[in-house]
Amino acid sequence: MERAVRGGILLLCLSWASTVWAEEKVTIWWAQWEPAAALQILGNEFEEETGIAVEVKQIPWPSYQDQVFLNFGNNRTDFDIVIGDSQWIGRGATKGLYLELTDWLPSAVDIETIHPRAARYLCEYPPGSGKFFAAPCETDAIGFVYRKDWFENEGERAAFKTRYGRELQPPDTWQEFRDVAEFFHRPEQKRYGMSLLTGRGYDSIVMGFQPFLWAWGGDWGDAETFEVQGHLNSDGAVEGLRFFKDLLQFATEGGENADYYFNLEAFSNGSTAMVLDYFPFYPGIVESMGDQVGFFKVPRNGDRRFISLGGQGFSISKKTPAHQQELAKQFIAWFQQRRVQEKWITYPGCFTANTELLESDAFRAASPYNATFAESLDHLRDFWNVPVYNELLAAAVQHLGEALDGVREPREALDALAEEHEMILMEAGLLEMQ
Amino acid sequence: MRGDWDRGWLRYGFIAPALVLLVAMNIFPLLYSIVLSFTNADLVGSNSSWVGVLNYKFVFKFAKYGQALRTTALFVFLAVACELLLGFGLAYALRDRFALKPLVLTVLLVPMMLPQAVMGLFWKLILNGNYGALNQFLGLLGFSQPQWITDPDLKFLSVLMVDVWMWTPFMMLISLAALQAIPPHIYEAAAIDRASPWRTFRRITLPMCAPLLGLAVLLRATDALKQFDLIMALTGPNDRVTQTLSALLYQTVFRDGKVGLGTAYSYVILVLVIALASVFLRYMGRLQRESDS
Structure with missing residues (x-):
């Protein structure tokens, strides 16, 4: 009994000592x-x-x-x-x-x-x-990965040139991007034009929409005054959202709700010509597909090219x-x-x-x-990084999702989103209460 | 005299621990949360200040709070109705003895015994539009392969389907107990009176099962009202189509960190639920009285 007590005390001392002299x-x-x-x-x-x-x-x-x-x-x-x-x-x-x-x-x-x-x-x-x-x-940053082997295929190149009157190459503008997506979109062959970021889980739909928002002249709001109306629902922003939505007709199956992992899968399974994702997701693709793949920057609209950070x-x-x-x-x-x-x-x-x-x-x-x-x-x-960013993000996910799902027209969705964003910013004391 | 005084204190002494626990765990949080609903308390921030009824104003001003209430009401109504009909139907079919009845009952009860969160994750894999087992199966049969949990027209139905799959056995169990509690001599009397099967069902089976079915509906409705695990696992807490009250509260308090706003919303819901529950309990009481008479 005495031995057991002594042993217990020793054990306690050792554990105390280990916490005192614990490694940094x-x-x-x-x-x-x-x-x-x-x-x-x-x-x-x-x-x-x-x-x-x-x-x-x-x-x-x-x-x-x-x-x-x-x-x-x-x-x-x-x-x-x-x-x-x-x-x-x-x-x-x-x-x-x-x-x-x-x-x-x-x-x-x-x-x-x-x-x-x-x-x-x-x-x-x-x-x-x-x-x-x-x-x-x-x-x-986000950027596109594309099927270089498809782009370099002589038959594809000739067909593309006949149809669009120019060489098949990684697109530099969103209009070129649309053409390439349309060209490769062959659902009957289980081959799809592209997959953008449209997921509703965290922020992927927002990261996917931003390049269109900014490239068409819209913005999340005024960074100084925090006013949102007139920026997020400007004519340019609405056009950007319309273009974004229109592209989804060339998306892979399920591409109207595609997050970072979905896009990784859509590209890795060999079905999709171009997908958008964050660069750190690409090493696995390079490892498994090697020379079959290439990369290009997020396209521009006119001279406006913006990329989600x-x-x-x-x-x-x-x-x-x-x-x-x-x-x-x-x-x-x-x-x-x-x-x-x-x-x-x-x-x-x-x-x-x-x-x-x-x-x-x-x-x-x-x-x-x-x-x-x-x-x-x-x-x-980048998106707003104010303390209430998560509420702004959640509202954006919901309203943009409704626009892409066809529940609301792009203008209606952005009007509602601008109103909700202003309310959130007012509640947070960043925008003057009206 | 002194004995009375001692006995009085003894009584208080015995109930004191329970009372202290009740106050600490129920009464204090309840009162404290009322205070919180009038502040801008944040989940992680240490400072909060009094904002009056601002949180309540926001609850009524933001469309998402009303939308979540409507989504929840629709979910509760459809889920409980489907589960009641299917559960009662199954119980009615299984009420007589047959050789494999214990085995069939055990198999049917399995979904109810599994954790909802785990089942939600399993169903997420099964329902995945691109590599899910359900779509693989549909593809083999030559059917189209819908995006069950991302298509806005289907995701609410998908969550509903999984809930019905999980909780129909519960309704079946209660219905079976209610059906087996009806004395056989009542049916014998009905048969002697040449009552048709439909009349027997309408006049005997249904009224005699009603009180227990009502209780089952109340229990399931309460549970469906709190549905969170399946939604979290299948579509996430911020999907407007499937955002129920619990999902929105989680989003508000744990993702946005708005404890004050979340509590204000909870109180608005509490008032509504209490009002609905009292109406339902009155109706249940009336049913019970009719059944007794």
Whole structure:
């Protein structure tokens, strides 16, 4: 009996000691995808260099946002760093969730080397204010992958030239895109023209609509006054939505509700000529389809080409102890070093915001999509990133979905959406109550 | 005298733990949530301030709240009606003894015993428009292959179908119990009186089953009113076509972080549900009295 008691006491002492002398560790939460796995590999290297362990917890995309913000509801978060979506930054900055990095970030990274669009949308809040709440981690954009082998097929090229009077090549304008989609759309052969982003789960329909909204002259609203009417439901915006909807006649089966994973599947199964997705989803396609595939930028309308921004920045939780915040800063500073960034971009689906690296030949040649990605960055724009972004997003998903489903006319849908967005912004105190 | 005083305190002592729990777990949250509904409380933010009736104004101003109420009402009505008809029909067919009755009953009860969230995920795979088992099967038979959970004309029906699949066995179980509780001599008397099968069904079976069926309807309606798991798994909480009250509340509180607005909406719903439930309970009481007489 006495032995058992002594053993128990010893065990208790050991477990107490293990917590006291526990290894120093930084916990990072990110979504479950290839870049997160790559970050863990780099984290292991950081541990070898500094003795500070790094654990990257990967959470499936569909529940990522819910889990992060539920965790922020605690007094202390289970993570020290969260790699949050670009739209989250307003909520993180204004609700006391993200640590402000304005004074510290310039000491860790040369701000001039961060691509200005990445700095504006991934790191600053309000955008362009110079107040930093995140450091760049994964810079991202949407872009098209296409069946190069179909485009290079002599028979197809001749048929296309006969029908449209020009060469078959990756489209540069949306009008050209429509022609190519129409040309390859042969449902009787189980072959489809294209698949855009139209899913209703999180933000894919919004990311898919934005290039049309901006390219036809519309906008989500005035970033200064937060007025939405006249921007989101302008004639241009309505035309953009009509064009977007019209293209769906050339979509793969189920393409009127296609999210990022749907498009990946639609392309991988060999049925679709062109699909739109975020670049980090493409390494798997390149691996499995090799030379059969090529990439092109989101097309333009006239001289207006705009591309939905993706990507996430490192934000440090304000609800983690100061000591952990310091460790988190050490890791972020280490990650921003050029030698680490050079390594980062060698992993599948990992992209940098470092302008020098983006312009380098080595980066452009490293994978078949890198050059297209680098060219896309200059055209990036993002959705609202105000604290009520999620309500704005949810309303947009519903109203745009109704327009694509034919429940409402595009103008009617955008009028209703503009009205709801203004109400949400009024409720949030961003727009003056009327 | 002192004995009475001690006994009084003893009584209070015995009920105190239950009372404390009741206040802490029910009364306090209820009162606190009333206060929350008048604030702009956020799920993650620490500061909240008094906003008066603004949240209630928004509930009545935003079309989505009324839409979710209509979607829920339609869902509850169709789901409960289908489950009642199918469940009662099955029970009626299975009420007599036959060789494999226990096995058939067990198989029929399986869907009801499985967790809704898990079943929702399974059905999501089965109903997938491109690689789902149902469409593969339809394709083999040469039928068209609809997009069950993404087509706006079909997704509500798909959720409804899965709910009916899950909960018809419950209605069947209660109906079977009601049918088997009817004394056989009443049917014998009806047969002697040469009552037709339809008249027997209308005058004996249905009225005698009604109180128990009413209870089953109440239980299922309450449950269907809260339907969340299937919708979350099949179409997500932000799909306007299938957005029920619970889905919208989840979206409002846990995704948008609007605790104040969510509570205000809950109270509006609570008032409506209490009003509907009292009407239904009155009707049930009347049915019971008619059945007794």
